[in-house]
Amino acid sequence: MHVMKKNIGIIGAGHVGLVTAGCFAKMGHHVVCADNDTKKIEKIKKSEMPFYEPGLQEMIEETCKNGSLVFVTTIAELAKKCDIIFIAVGTPSTEEGGADLSYVENVTVEIAKALTGIKKETADGEKIYKLIIEKSTVPVLTGEWVKRTLELMGPTGIEFDVAANPEFLREGNAIKDFMEPDRIVIGVESERARKIFEEIYASIKAPVIFTDVKSAELIKHASNSFLALKISYINAISQICERVGGDIEKVAEGMGYDKRIGRDFLKAGIGWGGSCFLKDVSAFIKLSEDIGYKFNLLKDVREINREQRLFVVKKAKDLLWNLKGKEIAVLGLSFKPDTDDVRDAPAIDIIAALLKEGASVKCYDPEASENMKSFFPDIVYCENPYSAAEDASLLIFLTEWDEFKTLDFGRLKKIMSMPHVIDGRNFIDAKKLKEAGFIYRFIGRDKA
Numbered sequence: 001m002h003v004m005k006k007n008i009g010i011i012g013a014g015h016v017g018l019v020t021a022g023c024f025a026k027m028g029h030h031v032v033c034a035d036n037d038t039k040k041i042e043k044i045k046k047s048e049m050p051f052y053e054p055g056l057q058e059m060i061e062e063t064c065k066n067g068s069l070v071f072v073t074t075i076a077e078l079a080k081k082c083d084i085i086f087i088a089v090g091t092p093s094t095e096e097g098g099a100d101l102s103y104v105e106n107v108t109v110e111i112a113k114a115l116t117g118i119k120k121e122t123a124d125g126e127k128i129y130k131l132i133i134e135k136s137t138v139p140v141l142t143g144e145w146v147k148r149t150l151e152l153m154g155p156t157g158i159e160f161d162v163a164a165n166p167e168f169l170r171e172g173n174a175i176k177d178f179m180e181p182d183r184i185v186i187g188v189e190s191e192r193a194r195k196i197f198e199e200i201y202a203s204i205k206a207p208v209i210f211t212d213v214k215s216a217e218l219i220k221h222a223s224n225s226f227l228a229l230k231i232s233y234i235n236a237i238s239q240i241c242e243r244v245g246g247d248i249e250k251v252a253e254g255m256g257y258d259k260r261i262g263r264d265f266l267k268a269g270i271g272w273g274g275s276c277f278l279k280d281v282s283a284f285i286k287l288s289e290d291i292g293y294k295f296n297l298l299k300d301v302r303e304i305n306r307e308q309r310l311f312v313v314k315k316a317k318d319l320l321w322n323l324k325g326k327e328i329a330v331l332g333l334s335f336k337p338d339t340d341d342v343r344d345a346p347a348i349d350i351i352a353a354l355l356k357e358g359a360s361v362k363c364y365d366p367e368a369s370e371n372m373k374s375f376f377p378d379i380v381y382c383e384n385p386y387s388a389a390e391d392a393s394l395l396i397f398l399t400e401w402d403e404f405k406t407l408d409f410g411r412l413k414k415i416m417s418m419p420h421v422i423d424g425r426n427f428i429d430a431k432k433l434k435e436a437g438f439i440y441r442f443i444g445r446d447k448a
């Protein structure tokens with residue numbers, strides 16, 4: 001497919017920014033990626049990625065080598081070279097749960113300043129036009145603020161549009177999610193901006209939803225909140241299952257075959273975590289409150305998730321009576337498998353609660369131990385699952401890493417001081433646990 005090469009600028013070399021930069025470069029565009037963290041940029045140039053994402057390192061290496069991707073450390077440089085500028089900086093949570101938009105504001109001011117210093121016309125006498133695009137997850141109405149800031153602080157004589165093009169990529173699957181998305185959402189206010197988007201995404205086969213900027217901003221928050229809601233819903237049903245002796249796995253299967261419901265995101269367990277869901281659900285609740293709507297449904301989604309994590313600790317007490325002085329082995333620390341990310345990982349709340357009860361914790365994770373050390377420097381981090389399990393009274397699985405499915409449960413039983421297992425993700429074969437002689441618990445499958 002012939003790609004009409006565009007000069008694209010990406011501000012922010014975080015998960016979204018770096019993946020977007022690499023993917024656009026791979027698609028054949030000329031990409032400039034800027035981040036003011038000079039150390040980070042130096043490392044990326046040496047092919048050291050700031051986080052683990054399958055395929056990213058190779059893609060960045062290749063596109064840097066063939067010249068389609070370059071890194072800079074100032075927005076001024078980027079704004080001069082690129083007419084299409086994506087803002088992909090962080091939008092962390094404020095103390096009240098809202099989105100902290102100060103990075104987005106700073107970057108917008110920087111862009112405005114940078115544009116002041118450039119020529120107002122092309123060599124052919126055409127007025128310079130810039131398209132500024134929100135890529136980070138932002139609350140609705142942010143686009144209006146970006147536009148106002150550019151109008152107030154930017155130079156006269158340059159034409160520009162502000163657009164929203166939210167990203168839906170999942171960690172661990174980010175490149176595929178970018179290149180083969182379920183849909184591309186684009187909020188634009190002009191035909192000119194719309195045409196540019198058609199050109200930059202021409203090689204991607206996916207339904208494209210063109211809308212106004214506010215609706216595009218809403219689609220992102222509404223989608224992430226809905227996914228969190230779906231998981232909290234199945235976890236709420238898991239609580240009902242436990243009380244009557246139903247099996248949540250069968251209930252979810254039976255529900256999921258209904259095409260209107262769908263099978264994805266109906267996996268019960270210890271709930272959702274990660275860098276996006278809590279941040280986005282909380283920001284959506286806060287935004288709604290600010291504009292006069294009490295989004296109690298989403299408050300419940302958040303609360304169900306919080307309680308679901310602690311449900312594991314209740315199960316531990318049901319098995320061990322007192323937790324004080326008991327050794328507990330925790331297998332899996334990351335918020336989901338195939339990542340070293342522990343941001344808002346359920347393991348954080350669960351380990352904290354176990355320690356509060358007086359238990360001592362030994363843990364193992366194939367990738368995430370280093371990151372967890374900043375939360376719990378004093379617990380024991382083991383090299384393999386077996387050393388974590390040695391002398392433990394209970395083994396708890398918190399992340400469904402593939403390698404845990406094939407553990408030698410007979411060996412585990414022998415080295416533990418008591419034969420207890422809690423599977424917080426319902427992924428271990430019950431038959432294996434039974435054969436090895438364990439007393440075991442799942443989520444939503446145990447009769448209370």
Ligand code: UDX
Nearest residue numbers: 168169170171231265266267271272273274276335336
């Ligand atoms: C999510 C969204 O999926 C993505 O579209 C958005 O851009 C960013 O946030 P990510 O945080 O990478 O992506 O993780 P995801 O794979 O969605 O999982 C989120 C959490 O939900 C994990 O903790 C996972 O274990 C949990 N989960 C997921 C369940 O508990 N049950 C499920 O059925 C699915």
